[in-house]
Amino acid sequence: MSLLREKLENSSDRVFTAEFPSIDGGGMASVARDAARLAPWFDAVNATDNPAAHAHTSNTTTAIAMQMHGLEPIMQIVCRDKNRLAIQSDLMGGALHGIENISLLTGDDVTAGDEPEARRVFDIDSTQAINITRIMMTGKYLSGRKINPAPNFYIGAVENAAAPPFDYRIERALKKHRAGASFLQLQICYHPDRLEAFCKGVAKIAPDLKLIPTVVLLKGSKALGFMNEKVAGIDVPKDTFARVASATDQAKEAYDLTLELAQHALSLPGVRGLHVTDFRHDDSLNNFMNDLGLKPRN
Amino acid sequence: MLKKLLPFVEHAIKKPVWDCRMCGQCVLHSTGMTCPMTCPKTLRNGPCGGVRENGNCEVIPDMQCVWAKAYDRKESLPMPAVWKEHFNELRPPVDMRLQGSSSWINLITKRDQQTPAGWSIQDGAH
Structure with a gap:
């Protein structure tokens, strides 16, 4: 059983997840460096699948490389680049290497990336992909053909609590849960009120669905403005932006903001941990985890 | 004959109203x-x-x-x-083989309800 599953299903401990940096060369030495940096703090780390519609080292091979370096992967699969056959073979490839944690998501559109002329696939959607993963756990491909023995997955998904239509986000999260998702990593959210309404709404109906909101460590207003303007589905309220932009020490203000959002998120019903994205690449990750009351693992 | 004619009629009606893409398995x-x-x-x-x-x-x-x-x-x-x-x-998932066919015929023949054998497996495995 994966550590993530063990903790989420059989304990009340909080879990902390992160994003493994995309690999664009650098070999296993770079994987080893990043794994060593993240391992002390995180229970499992996302092996991303061409994030923001940019080509990188593949999701499965990244997940395998992480595992070789002692880091438990959550293998992401997005629906943008692969049809249903390729998604099932990703899952089987992961299973072959003992990868259990899977996160299935729609994916940014190709127009968000650096090859916007590419054909978008979206043969199936994320909810269908979740259901197909669940089917495979019963020992069958989508076609009904046998898989023996059945692979063992721990299925996760993603939802954006802060994007319209807000009420529908709760229903959609529950639909993903019914399809087979046991945990949800939530998109970055700068609207604590929206996150709170979402978590309360989900926890009321599906208290066993584990919610993991995301927070981001940023250096200042420039990065905050970039996210607001360029990242699909993320809105930064004007007051929040002004608070960081007008501060004399922007790095400190951005850090304090993230800490506040993290503490608020952790206080919400259904929330079992945090997903931490680090865009600062300085020593603040260690301080942040310390400030949340965590101690590094050996 | 009907099989050839109906997709034209269906598209002529549904395209202006719903911007129909003729997936052949209408869920409107x-x-x-x-x-x-x-x-x-x-x-x-x-x-x-x-x-x-x-x-x-x-x-x-x-x-x-x-x-x-x-x-x-x-x-x-x-x-x-x-x-x-x-x-x-x-x-x-969409059955790509139905693209361009009449969803009306597929509804009557229940062709639009056919899914891959694995799709309907339910065991609440989570």
């Missing part, structure tokens, strides 16, 4: 009379996470998100209660 009744195939990502089970703050599409900024529209219409349009209940059902 369960999606607030809003065609999910007009979503640039052709999502049949709800909106992606990229919906803009004003409710518009991530890919086509001037267009309202198809699923935001579907959700609004599900509430506001007069329609049978059972159609509204179907809104949150899990719709299966």
Whole structure:
């Protein structure tokens, strides 16, 4: 059983997840460096699948490389680049290497990336992909053909609590849960009120669905403005932006903001941990985890 | 004869009203009379996470998100209660072989209800 599953299903401990940096060369030495940096703090780390519609080292091979370096992967699969056959073979490839944690998501559109002329696939959607993963756990491909023995997955998904239509986000999260998702990593959210309404709404109906909101460590207003303007589905309220932009020490203000959002998120019903994205690449990750009351693992 | 004629008739009616893409497995009744195939990502089970703050599409900024529209219409349009209940059902993957065929014929013959053998397996494995 994966550590993530063990903790989420059989304990009340909080879990902390992160994003493994995309690999664009650098070999296993770079994987080893990043794994060593993240391992002390995180229970499992996302092996991303061409994030923001940019080509990188593949999701499965990244997940395998992480595992070789002692880091438990959550293998992401997005629906943008692969049809249903390729998604099932990703899952089987992961299973072959003992990868259990899977996160299935729609994916940014190709127009968000650096090859916007590419054909978008979206043969199936994320909810269908979740259901197909669940089917495979019963020992069958989508076609009904046998898989023996059945692979063992721990299925996760993603939802954006802060994007319209807000009420529908709760229903959609529950639909993903019914399809087979046991945990949800939530998109970055700068609207604590929206996150709170979402978590309360989900926890009321599906208290066993584990919610993991995301927070981001940023250096200042420039990065905050970039996210607001360029990242699909993320809105930064004007007051929040002004608070960081007008501060004399922007790095400190951005850090304090993230800490506040993290503490608020952790206080919400259904929330079992945090997903931490680090865009600062300085020593603040260690301080942040310390400030949340965590101690590094050996 | 009918098999050749009906797709033309169906398209002539449904294209101007719903911007029908002739997927051949129409789900309009369960999606607030809003065609999910007009979503640039052709999502049949709800909106992606990229919906803009004003409710518009991530890919086509001037267009309202198809699923935001579907959700609004599900509430506001007069329609049978059972159609509204179907809104949150899990719709299966599109059968690409039906592209261009008449969904009316596929509805009558129940061809549009055929799914891969594995799809309907239920065991609540989570």
